[in-house]
Amino acid sequence: MQKYTKYLFFISLFLSFVSLYVMGKGGKEIYPFFSWKLFTSPSGNEKLEEQYRLYRINGNDTIRLSYNATELYDQNNLGLITSFYGRKIDNNEDRKDNIRKMKTFIKSYLSEDNNIFLYKESFNPWELGKPSFRIKKIQITKL
Amino acid sequence: MKYKELTVFNYKVAYYAMRIFGLYWLLMQYLDFRRISQWPKEIYEPFLSIQRIIFPQYPSEILYVSILLICALLLIITIFKQNYFLNFLIFLLIAIINFPISLNFSVGHNNHLIIIGFFMAIFLLSKNLNKENDFKWVQYFYLGILSTYSLAGISKFVGVAKNLILNTGKITWIDKNAAKINTLANYWMADIKVPDCILNLYTYENLWVLITGFGIVAQASCFLGAFNRKFLTFIMIFLYIFHWYTDFFILADFKDAKNFVLITLFPYHIFYPLYLKFLNKKAINHH
Numbered sequence: 001m002q003k004y005t006k007y008l009f010f011i012s013l014f015l016s017f018v019s020l021y022v023m024g025k026g027g028k029e030i031y032p033f034f035s036w037k038l039f040t041s042p043s044g045n046e047k048l049e050e051q052y053r054l055y056r057i058n059g060n061d062t063i064r065l066s067y068n069a070t071e072l073y074d075q076n077n078l079g080l081i082t083s084f085y086g087r088k089i090d091n092n093e094d095r096k097d098n099i100r101k102m103k104t105f106i107k108s109y110l111s112e113d114n115n116i117f118l119y120k121e122s123f124n125p126w127e128l129g130k131p132s133f134r135i136k137k138i139q140i141t142k143l
Numbered sequence: 144m145k146y147k148e149l150t151v152f153n154y155k156v157a158y159y160a161m162r163i164f165g166l167y168w169l170l171m172q173y174l175d176f177r178r179i180s181q182w183p184k185e186i187y188e189p190f191l192s193i194q195r196i197i198f199p200q201y202p203s204e205i206l207y208v209s210i211l212l213i214c215a216l217l218l219i220i221t222i223f224k225q226n227y228f229l230n231f232l233i234f235l236l237i238a239i240i241n242f243p244i245s246l247n248f249s250v251g252h253n254n255h256l257i258i259i260g261f262f263m264a265i266f267l268l269s270k271n272l273n274k275e276n277d278f279k280w281v282q283y284f285y286l287g288i289l290s291t292y293s294l295a296g297i298s299k300f301v302g303v304a305k306n307l308i309l310n311t312g313k314i315t316w317i318d319k320n321a322a323k324i325n326t327l328a329n330y331w332m333a334d335i336k337v338p339d340c341i342l343n344l345y346t347y348e349n350l351w352v353l354i355t356g357f358g359i360v361a362q363a364s365c366f367l368g369a370f371n372r373k374f375l376t377f378i379m380i381f382l383y384i385f386h387w388y389t390d391f392f393i394l395a396d397f398k399d400a401k402n403f404v405l406i407t408l409f410p411y412h413i414f415y416p417l418y419l420k421f422l423n424k425k426a427i428n429h430h
Contacts, residue, residue, distance in 0.1 A: 001227055004266045005280040009287045012259060016294060029250065031191055032238045032258040036294035040302030042321045043393070044328025045314040051332065067334040072181050075333045076394075080248045084188060104183045126314070128327040129337070 044125030051121045052086025054106070054143070058115060065110070073109060081105055086118055090140050103143055116143045146372055149412040150278040156411040158225075158269040161260065164406045165218045165233070168257060168399055169211050175244045176207055190246040202243055210240060225268040234261045253397040256291060260407055263287035285369035288407060292382065296363030316359060322351045322392075329393040341392060358385065372410065379408040 012033055020035035022028065029035065054065045067078040085102040089095055106113045118140040127133040144152060180201060187201040202210075214236040221229050238258050245251040263284045272281070303315040314321055323345040330337045345351060361381050368375035386401035 001266045002268070002271060002277060002280040005263065005283040005287075008263055008265060009283040009290075012262065012287050013290060016291075028191060031193070031246075031250075032241070032255055032262070034252055034255055034291075035298075036291045037298040038252070038295045039325070040298045041306065042314055042316060042325035042328070043332075044324045045321075047312075049328070072178060075335065077248075079332060079334075081186065084248045101185050104185050108183050108186070125324060125328045125331070128324070128331055129342075 044128065047124050047126060048122055049125050051123075052083045052090065052140075053119050053121050053137075054082060055117045055119050055137075056112075056115050057117055065116075070109060078109070086120070086140070089118060090120060099141065099143065106143060117141070118143055144412055144415060147275065147278040149372065149415070150281050151272050152415065153409070153411045154267060154281040154284065155269040155272065157407050157409070158264070158267070159222060160406045160409070161264065162218045162222050164399075164403065165237070165261075166215055168237075168403075169215050169218075169240070171399060172240055172244050173208070173211055176202075176204075179243065179247065180204065180207075188248050189242070190248070190250050191242075194242045194246055197239060198242060201247075207240075207243065210236060214240060225270050227266060227268070230261070230265045230268075234258065234265060237261055253400050256288065256397075256400045257403045259291060260288055260403055282369045285375065285408070286366055288404075289365040289368055289378065292362050292365040296359055296361075296365065299359045300363060316355055317352065319348050319352060320345070322355050323348075326392050329395070333394050335394070361385075368408070372412075375408055376410045379404060379410075382408075 015030045015033035016035055019029040019033055020037060022030065023035055023037070056063045056065055067075045067082075069075050069078070073081070082102075082105075085098045085105065088098040089102065102118070103113070106116055110116070119137045120140055121135050121137045123133070123135045182201075184201065189195045189198065214233060217229050217233050217236070220226075221233065237254075241254045241258060245254050267280060267284055271277075299316055303317055305311075306313050306315045314324055326341060326345070327337060361378070362385070365378050365382070368378035382404045383401050386397045386404070389395040389397065
């Protein structure tokens, strides 16, 4: 039976290429096979990057909330969840539902969950680490 | 030992090592599961539709632990009783166990290599690898694991070529400071300050162009390790360092993928002379 390992390899390779094709069309990978198209260009390769972030508004102060890992969420989770619901809310996909979910998430993450706003940030990653680095931000909604 | 023999020998050891590693991996998934299951029930966004069928809600502790225990049992059984069908079930269960860990909100690929490794091992029972040509099937096993890295390396070449030909103005891997911007962008997205030691290392701009180029060529050529033992050992060390780099320099933690690389590709044959000595001693003592 060990000779079938050969076919397993070709199946795996074939499904990787199918994943590549399907993902190119906007679809999803053929799990657990994947196109392995990772970091084809460095992160921040374009002059403009966008990101959804949470802010707190206290009177005249608009405070950018940084991701702090908690017992429940690591930094990676915080980024993924914020941008997942942020994008859906911004694109009006089941907006009400996703605002509700975002609020549930915020409640489980922040001890003070009032006056939180969703913002969309844009910035030039090539300027990171330089004094000229600026973030442009647009308010999406109150949460 | 000649190449053919030692390739089979190395797999025979890896067969058992993979099962012991598998038990450790199950424990690690349980720890991740415990943390994620404390999230509010609503905060669950399965990435694939098949996932919604298997786990319509984030799995309960009883359900998930049962699956983990069945998988652990199969891993232990196959240590003593090698069986193709059980191997297939192990592959299937590991793929399912990964759903609640890596496919919530988006898809993380750190466990894919382990799933593919168990997939490639379905038909390889160490007790049946006795014929001279059996080393070939072990080579296919290596190819299955290593081709994932080669595809990632080749896609970087394609990415560079595409951007140069289409003149997109984007930063490519061969640009000066490409690795540095990659680091800065990933740290920025995660809200973590870049450590000074990393910034200091990136001041050697030209050296980093060389290192990046070397890394991409090595990554793309990984599959060649399936045909040459010395190169395979080199690739194993390279991949370990590479994973360590992505973890600390770009916060892309591939977690147990790097350990799986060590377990499956390790040159166990270097210990063979010791093993023979041990057998000899035993035989002498016996007399």
